[in-house]
Amino acid sequence: MxxxxxxxxxxxxxxxxxxxxxxxxxxxxxxxxxxxxxxxxxxxxxxxxxxxxxxxxxxxxxxxxxxxxxxxxxxxxxxxxxxxxALLPVTPRDRARTRALAQLVACDIHPLNNLRVLQYLEREWNAPQSERDAWVRHWIVEGFTAFEAMLVEDLGRGEFCEGDLPSIADCCLIPQVYNARRFGVDLAPFPNIRQIEAACLARPEFDAARPEVQPDAPRND
Missing domain, CATH: 3.40.30.10 (Glutaredoxin)
Structure with missing residues (x-):
């Protein structure tokens, strides 16, 4: 391979x-x-x-x-x-929980807020920027409220979404936190999400994946 x-x-x-x-x-x-x-x-x-x-x-x-x-x-x-x-834990229960967290972001939050949806709201419904931004914030808060609750219920969670190593759940969460910050979502109600974000971004693998350091990102110099 x-x-x-x-x-x-x-x-x-x-x-x-x-x-x-x-x-x-x-x-x-x-x-x-x-x-x-x-x-x-x-x-x-x-x-x-x-x-x-x-x-x-x-x-x-x-x-x-x-x-x-x-x-x-x-x-x-x-x-x-x-x-x-591994990006998935060992036991079936923990794997299912990790996939559920990942899919909460990838299937429930992200599809409502991606570019083609926002372009459709602008093109077909003449929704101004302020309303499109409010739409994005609403669905992120809805999703993060559930995500935070699912983190809280797992008393053995560890440093990351599932245990003490990053998983596909963290791969999905961190980009959505980036979007939340971009659209001005108040993250104060989500302390566990913020703790995971800090733990992830301290790792070079996450740091190197950040949007602003990608080769096609706009440069200010």
Whole structure:
């Protein structure tokens, strides 16, 4: 399994962000292929990229001749091919709980707040920026309230979402916290989420995945 890994993504895509974290935690080298989701109407709509991903979304992981789409499927693919260091805990119960936390973000919060939804609200309903931002904040708070409660109920949680090592739940949570800060969500009611964020961002694998340090991020210099 020594074929080159190539990740199609966008610096501020939270789905691509979670895959970058997973790749870094696995210690896997990969080539980044930027797909600008806004410029010229969005490069994801170009015919050549649509051939790579018919959904016209990022991320896509290319491994040799294989194309793996959907961030959660990519993370599971990495886990199955390179099981160490693990992104899932050992027991079925803990694995199920970790997947539930990850999917709370990936399936319930993120789809309501991604770029194409916000563009639709603007284009079809003429929703101004302030209303779109309020929409984003509402669904993040709804999701984080549940996420925080699920963290509290697990008395043996540890430093990260599940235990003392990062998992796919942390891969999903940290990009969503980034979005929460970007849209001005008050994180004071979520102390456990903030503690996990601090623990994750102290690790080089998370630090290197941050949007602002990606090769396609805007530069101020």
């Amino acid at each position: 020594n074929e080159t890994l190539k990740l199609y993504g966008y610096w501020r895509s939270s789905a691509a962000y979670r895959v970058r974290i997973g790749l870094n935690l696995k210690g896997l080298p990969y080539e980044q292929v930027p797909v600008h989701l806004v410029r010229d109407g969005g490069e994801q709509h170009a015919p050549d990229y649509a051939a790579t991903n018919p959904q016209k979304l990022v991320p896509v992981l290319v491994h040799g001749e294989r194309k793996i789409r959907q961030s959660m499927a990519i993370l599971e693919y990495l886990e199955e091919l390179w099981p160490e260091p």
